[in-house]
Amino acid sequence: MGFWKSFFSGSETSSSPTEIALEEFVDARGNTSLAGTTTGQICFSTDRNIDLYELEELCDSVGWSRRPLRKVKKALEYSFLVVTMWEVRGVNRRLIGFSRATSDHAFNATVWDVVVHPDFQKSGLGKALMQYLIRKLRREDISNITLFADPHVVDFYRNLGFMPDPEGIKGMFWYPG
Numbered sequence: 001m002g003f004w005k006s007f008f009s010g011s012e013t014s015s016s017p018t019e020i021a022l023e024e025f026v027d028a029r030g031n032t033s034l035a036g037t038t039t040g041q042i043c044f045s046t047d048r049n050i051d052l053y054e055l056e057e058l059c060d061s062v063g064w065s066r067r068p069l070r071k072v073k074k075a076l077e078y079s080f081l082v083v084t085m086w087e088v089r090g091v092n093r094r095l096i097g098f099s100r101a102t103s104d105h106a107f108n109a110t111v112w113d114v115v116v117h118p119d120f121q122k123s124g125l126g127k128a129l130m131q132y133l134i135r136k137l138r139r140e141d142i143s144n145i146t147l148f149a150d151p152h153v154v155d156f157y158r159n160l161g162f163m164p165d166p167e168g169i170k171g172m173f174w175y176p177g
Contacts, residue, residue, distance in 0.1 A: 027035035044132050048082050054095045083133045095130045096120045109137050111147040
């Protein structure tokens with residue numbers, strides 16, 4: 001696992017060439033916001049109290065298949081980290097991004113369900129969402145971060161530093177027949 005050690009050995013506070021130059025603000029509840037957008041204020045949160053119908057609406061906006069809400073709720077409960085991204089205009093807020101990670105709480109985490117509303121894609125916010133998620137995982141001393149990517153988003157993750165397994169290990173899957 002030499003690659004992974006070198007990949008994550010840099011200081012987590014040093015800025016990489018892929019980081020977005022937006023100001024971050026942290027409120028009393030630990031939510032981070034990005035200023036400087038034309039749509040209002042963009043805020044990140046790790047609060048798991050998410051309206052499942054609003055999450056389903058977000059997933060619908062990108063064409064994802066519907067999943068039973070009871071299973072989505074369970075997935076959120078058992079996730080190691082849940083990150084949401086919100087557009088805030090005055091007292092109104094709108095869920096515009098979501099991601100989560102499962103973990104063994106020591107070495108490994110796998111990122112799941114990364115979604116950004118189409119109105120906010122191609123603006124750097126998906127990148128900011130992933131950087132926020134990775135930074136949170138690194139603060140928990142998680143050094144191996146994996147994900148599964150659909151072919152049309154592979155380049156997005158490559159630009160964030162993800163790459164196919166450099167040691168040639170192939171993932172395997174089991175599905176009920």
